[in-house]
Amino acid sequence: MDKNRKYFSTTPIYYVNDVPHIGHAYPTVAADVITRYFKQKGYDARLLTGTDEHGAKIAEAAKKHGKEPKEYTDEISEEFKKTWRELNIDYIRFIRTTDEDHIKVAQTFLQKLYDKGAIDPKPRLYKGLYCVGHEKFMSPEELVDGICPDHKIKPIEHSEKNYYLKLIDYQDWLKEVILSGELNIKPESKRNEILGKIKQGLEDISISRVSLEWGIPLPFDKTHTSYVWIEALINYYTYGSQNNFWPADLHLVGKDILWFHTVIWPIMLHAIGEELPKQIFAHGFFTINGQKMSKTIGNVISPADLVAKYGVDGTRYVLLAAFPFGDDGDFGWEILDRIYTADLSNGLGNLVSRIYKLFTNHTYDHQIQPAVGENSPWVESYKLLIEDLQFSIALDIIRKEIRDIDVEINKIKPWELQLEDQKFFLQRIIPRILLLAKLLQPFLPETAEKILKQFSGQIKSAPPLFPRLR
Numbered sequence: 027m028d029k030n031r032k033y034f035s036t037t038p039i040y041y042v043n044d045v046p047h048i049g050h051a052y053p054t055v056a057a058d059v060i061t062r063y064f065k066q067k068g069y070d071a072r073l074l075t076g077t078d079e080h081g082a083k084i085a086e087a088a089k090k091h092g093k094e095p096k097e098y099t100d101e102i103s104e105e106f107k108k109t110w111r112e113l114n115i116d117y118i119r120f121i122r123t124t125d126e127d128h129i130k131v132a133q134t135f136l137q138k139l140y141d142k143g144a145i146d147p148k149p150r151l152y153k154g155l156y157c158v159g160h161e162k163f164m165s166p167e168e169l170v171d172g173i174c175p176d177h178k179i180k181p182i183e184h185s186e187k188n189y190y191l192k193l194i195d196y197q198d199w200l201k202e203v204i205l206s207g208e209l210n211i212k213p214e215s216k217r218n219e220i221l222g223k224i225k226q227g228l229e230d231i232s233i234s235r236v237s238l239e240w241g242i243p244l245p246f247d248k249t250h251t252s253y254v255w256i257e258a259l260i261n262y263y264t265y266g267s268q269n270n271f272w273p274a275d276l277h278l279v280g281k282d283i284l285w286f287h288t289v290i291w292p293i294m295l296h297a298i299g300e301e302l303p304k305q306i307f308a309h310g311f312f313t314i315n316g317q318k319m320s321k322t323i324g325n326v327i328s329p330a331d332l333v334a335k336y337g338v339d340g341t342r343y344v345l346l347a348a349f350p351f352g353d354d355g356d357f358g359w360e361i362l363d364r365i366y367t368a369d370l371s372n373g374l375g376n377l378v379s380r381i382y383k384l385f386t387n388h389t390y391d392h393q394i395q396p397a398v399g400e401n402s403p404w405v406e407s408y409k410l411l412i413e414d415l416q417f418s419i420a421l422d423i424i425r426k427e428i429r430d431i432d433v434e435i436n437k438i439k440p441w442e443l444q445l446e447d448q449k450f451f452l453q454r455i456i457p458r459i460l461l462l463a464k465l466l467q468p469f470l471p472e473t474a475e476k477i478l479k480q481f482s483g484q485i486k487s488a489p490p491l492f493p494r495l496r
């Protein structure tokens with residue numbers, strides 16, 4: 027793949043009963059920020075996102091709503107598209123695993139796995155306890171009194187003949203590519219966790235169902251449908267292979283599905299002779315005011331609620347500023363309010379408005395250089411942190427620069443200066459603000475544009491960028 031290309035993906039969302047919530051928005055905004063960052067750098071950077079729509083859980087949810095699965099998933103995928111529009115997510119494609127091209131690519135992929143001998147040609151008898159909530163077989167150790175502790179349901183006893191992907195054949199190879207860094211798993215703690223599990227030895231995995239109609243038929247045996255996880259992983263390749271855009275540079279995934287992305291997916295690709303994704307990054311989970319987000323508790327936060335309060339850019343910012351990406355953390359209205367007020371209302375917004383007020387005093391032809399200082403060490407550190415997906419730490423650097431400029435303004439008191447001196451002062455300070463706007467553009471695309479317009483004299487008056495919370 028071309029050096030100037032970057033291909034990023036979020037996991038397709040496995041939608042069941044919920045409306046889009048903050049848990050979906052969080053990694054999607056992160057993926058959008060990194061994509062916009064590389065676009066700004068001149069790359070052809072593309073973001074793939076979408077919905078994962080097959081499997082027993084979706085079929086059941088559709089039935090509960092009195093709908094056919096397709097009709098049901100048509101509606102829910104629209105909900106997600108709408109939400110991403112509201113959050114200004116700039117994706118190249120919203121892929122649905124029910125899209126015709128995906129079904130075709132997935133079948134070709136599965137056929138190749140079969141032809142290469144990665145799938146055992148003889149179905150094996152499988153007996154196990156299947157949790158529909160998890161869409162996977164549970165080991166006895168994972169259950170509490172025979173009940174799935176996460177979904178509070180009793181797994182269903184399944185006994186059927188399934189096709190198996192021969193993971194065992196590839197375990198030495200997999201260990202090797204993780205150790206050598208060819209397959210880059212981040213954060214480090216997660217890499218070690220996965221490596222530890224692989225060292226204990228892999229088991230072959232069942233990849234088909236006979237009893238489930240709502241899935242993609244196996245091309246070599248149409249009486250079986252593909253296990254939802256197996257075909258869903260192929261979505262990244264569906265877009266990439268059709269657009270000469272494979273391998274992916276980054277799969278952004280929740281830590282709960284890291285196993286699928288770092289063990290099963292690389293083995294599938296390697297087995298058919300395809301390149302591996304460059305990096306798999308697991309983001310953490312979060313709580314809402316110390317509690318797990320749940321409808322019963324009534325603490326579910328929707329992206330629309332956030333946008334109503336903080337605006338689009340404000341929402342994008344507070345989500346990523348709250349705690350280090352990759353860690354577990356806690357969200358809550360107070361935390362988000364505090365970040366919004368400190369960083370955006372009082373921080374960037376107030377700075378821009380103070381300087382803009384002085385700027386409008388002057389009618390001279392503004393000879394202001396666009397953003398300066400791009401090669402400063404602090405800017406370099408900022409960029410490295412963004413490329414390493416350490417968003418909140420990168421934003422600390424921006425906070426410090428805003429504070430430094432504020433300190434300078436308070437010291438010089440430009441409003442007390444003669445107009446000519448004030449002009450010199452502005453010519454020095456405005457480029458620094460323009461640099462901030464440029465650096466923050468991936469987080470705050472609309473705000474960055476507004477700031478540029480304000481200081482190029484294109485507008486007569488400017489409302490506050492980030493109004494105070496009421």
Ligand SMILES: [Zn+2]
Nearest residue numbers: 157159174177
């Ligand atoms: Zn479960």
